[in-house]
Amino acid sequence: MGYVLLLVLGLLTTLGLWRFGRLRGASLQLALAALMVGGAGYALQGRPSLPGMPKAAGLRPAPLSLVKPRQAMFGQFNSADRWLIIADSYQSRGETAEAVGILRSALRAHPNDPALWVGLGNALVDHAGMITPAATIAYERARAAAPNHPAPLFFQGLALARSGERDKALTMWQKALRITPATASYRPFIAEGITALSAAPPPPAR
Structure with a gap:
């Protein structure tokens, strides 16, 4: 599933940052590197089937920045957006x-x-x-608030892909x-x- 996430996130972030963020050259490379480290770290090492366990802040994978696709939608x-920018600033520091x-x-x-529910x-x-x-409930509340908007479905799908649920993400x-x-x-x-x-190939059966 790690390779699936690398492929999907690489494509999505490249499209989003290039098309909507107008980043180029070294700035684009730096942004992509930060995003891919966070996403790939979980894809290669995460095990969603295990029960949750608190982790020290220094060991948690870097948060995935979704600012540009969220603002595009x-x-x-x-x-x-004003509230979301404040939250983004905390997330960028790992808080x-x-x-x-x-x-x-x-x-x-x-x-x-709906944008705030998606952000949550x-x-x-x-x-x-x-x-x-709790995240699933937040996405469902976003869909209830905007049933004809694709963003809640898109971001919930991305969350599922990041968690190894490829088929649900595709749906x-x-x-x-x-x-x-x-x-x-x-x-x-x-x-x-x-x-x-x-x-991408499906993840191996657990």
Whole structure:
């Protein structure tokens, strides 16, 4: 599953940072390196079937930055984005519990904002190193708030892929693609992710 994640995250981050972030040269290489270290570390060493166990902050895989794809799907410079930027700053320093706390506070003020629910789901996945029941609930709340928006399905699918659940991730992404407008700038982002994940071999049976 490590190679699946390397392939998918490499494709998604390259598309997102190049298309939406306009990063080039050394800046792009540095951003991709940071993302791939975090994703590949869990893909190669994570074991989602084991019960949860608290880990020292220094041993936890680096959080995966999802700022650019999230902003591409939900937009920027809105009330949710301001909260999400604060949470992103904590996540970038590995302070994942603080990021979760910020987003929970934001949701008390804006309980029906799908971008904040997606952000909380992502933050919970980064904090645990895998998808959890609490993260699943957050993504479900995002879908309830925006049933026709592909972003909640896309990010839940990515969380499943990061946790070794390839088939479930594919199902989520295929649903996301079906409800994505043909003219959406991020449609190729989802379509190419499906192609990459479909081509990868399934993880070995546990």
